[in-house]
Amino acid sequence: MSQFCETCGEQVEPLHLYCSSCGAQAPMKTIVGSFAEPEYENPVYCCGCGKAAVKESAFCGWCGGDLYKKETAGTFFCPWCGGQAGAEAKICSSCGGSMDEWFAMKGAVAKELGYRGExxxxxxxxxxxxxxxxxxxxxxxxxxxxxxxxxxxxxxxxxxxxxxxxxxxxxxxxxxxxxxxxxxxxxxxxxxxxxxxxxxxxxxxxxxxxxxxxxxxxxxxxxxxxxxxxxxxxxxxxxxxxxxxxxxxxxxxxxxxxxxxxxxxxxxxxxxxxxxxxxxxxxxxxxxxxxxxxxxxxxxxxxxxxxxxxxxxx
Incomplete structure (x- = not known):
């Protein structure tokens, strides 16, 4: 049974609590059946909770966080690999990914996903x-x-x-x-x-x-x-x-x-x-x-x- 966000109309994964497109709370509905946590090819990871998300997402489906906004809390997860890192880390010690490069990508990601021009x-x-x-x-x-x-x-x-x-x-x-x-x-x-x-x-x-x-x-x-x-x-x-x-x-x-x-x-x-x-x-x-x-x-x-x-x- 498919769920759709009541705010923007995008499809929402069955187990997700938030829409990965606009960040709004997902519909509060009982889903019949058993669902495994979704697996994605080349996922991105939420900096706030560390959960995986599909590459085209703008928000985390589990916590509703903006995938391209750096968390200020003590716990921080690498958006490249999902590994835990210090809140002030510039480079992930697990995968070597640059945190600064990730957050600088927001404009490029928006241009890839969104309408622009006329x-x-x-x-x-x-x-x-x-x-x-x-x-x-x-x-x-x-x-x-x-x-x-x-x-x-x-x-x-x-x-x-x-x-x-x-x-x-x-x-x-x-x-x-x-x-x-x-x-x-x-x-x-x-x-x-x-x-x-x-x-x-x-x-x-x-x-x-x-x-x-x-x-x-x-x-x-x-x-x-x-x-x-x-x-x-x-x-x-x-x-x-x-x-x-x-x-x-x-x-x-x-x-x-x-x-x-x-x-x-x-x-x-x-x-x-x-x-x-x-x-x-x-x-x-x-x-x-x-x-x-x-x-x-x-x-x-x-x-x-x-x-x-x-x-x-x-």
């Missing part, structure tokens, strides 16, 4: 789409191969671009211009920190959420909708209204309000939020209401909230 997250309840693009810019234009295609005759094929890592927005010599902050003067290239909103071709207004190395923007207004619909694609405009594009740089977090999909860097305590964090180059999510904190989003299976649809490798 992905698209759709929130089924609100219909909102979040397009995560760490380290990359975004192009805007009428051509369908733009990151934000606006199929309207007023928008140039290659209209403009946003460079998140370098922090600027630029008009690409478009016919009808790009404007910022409701100014009638069309821009050439301006720093993003000066921009509260930008307008494409005098008609499509996007608002920005900004933080250190993070830019999220969403279509919030079509200034002359009746005329736009004569020259463009209504379905395209509706899709843009429901899409955030997000550029991440460095380790940080953002919060998605469950009520309406509002994106914020500072969560409002009056509402419940999902939290998306970037750490070790990978994505983690938290849901405080359900007791989920910093779960690595793994490549191996979908351990996402049930109301999210995720596509990767965009």
């Amino acid at each position: 992905f698209l997250l759709k929130e089924k309840m609100t219909g909102l789409t979040y397009h995560f693009r760490p380290g990359k810019g975004v192009t805007i234009g009428r051509a369908p191969d733009n990151d934000i295609p606006i199929t309207c005759a007023w928008v140039s094929s290659r209209h403009g671009r946003i460079d998140g890592p370098k922090g600027f927005i630029e008009d690409l010599s478009s016919a009808n211009g790009t404007y910022i902050n409701r100014s009638p003067e069309r821009i050439g290239k301006v720093p993003l920190h000066d921009v509260r909103e930008f307008n494409v071709a005098g008609n499509f207004t996007f608002t920005l959420e900004k933080g250190p190395g993070l830019f999220a923007f969403r279509l919030t207004a079509i200034l002359d909708e009746e005329e736009s619909l004569k020259n463009g694609d209504r379905a395209c405009f509706e899709a843009l209204r429901n899409q955030y594009t997000i550029l991440f740089e460095g380790d940080q977090a953002l919060h998605i309000r469950k009520l309406d999909g509002h994106l914020t860097l500072s969560p409002d305590p009056a509402y419940d939020h999902y939290t998306i964090e970037v750490a070790d180059g990978c994505y983690h999510y938290s849901d405080e209401k359900r007791g989920i904190r910093g779960v690595l989003l793994k490549k191996s299976r979908d351990n996402w909230p049930v109301n999210w649809v995720v596509k990767t490798g965009l």
Whole structure:
């Protein structure tokens, strides 16, 4: 009889007390039958209790400890071989493994197990789409191969671009211009920190959420909708209204309000939020209401909230 973690949905070994993926307590169920302690090929060992774990684990299934966090207690077990060692040991006397090397591996392990790079997250309840693009810019234009295609005759094929890592927005010599902050003067290239909103071709207004190395923007207004619909694609405009594009740089977090999909860097305590964090180059999510904190989003299976649809490798 298989058990599954009630927090992240990963399968839990029958005898384990904790989920090896997220560290949450395993379901309290009676398992019928006899089970031997699992044996693993090339296991890792918990530094806190010395028990073996499968190589792809992030937490110990027996004590719930973080496999890549050094214990400060007097008893310490080598993560390479499971042999007991002193809490201050740098090298295991049994196998010669380097303790410092092990704990420095956490980022590399996260990159091997977890999602990183680009992905698209759709929130089924609100219909909102979040397009995560760490380290990359975004192009805007009428051509369908733009990151934000606006199929309207007023928008140039290659209209403009946003460079998140370098922090600027630029008009690409478009016919009808790009404007910022409701100014009638069309821009050439301006720093993003000066921009509260930008307008494409005098008609499509996007608002920005900004933080250190993070830019999220969403279509919030079509200034002359009746005329736009004569020259463009209504379905395209509706899709843009429901899409955030997000550029991440460095380790940080953002919060998605469950009520309406509002994106914020500072969560409002009056509402419940999902939290998306970037750490070790990978994505983690938290849901405080359900007791989920910093779960690595793994490549191996979908351990996402049930109301999210995720596509990767965009």
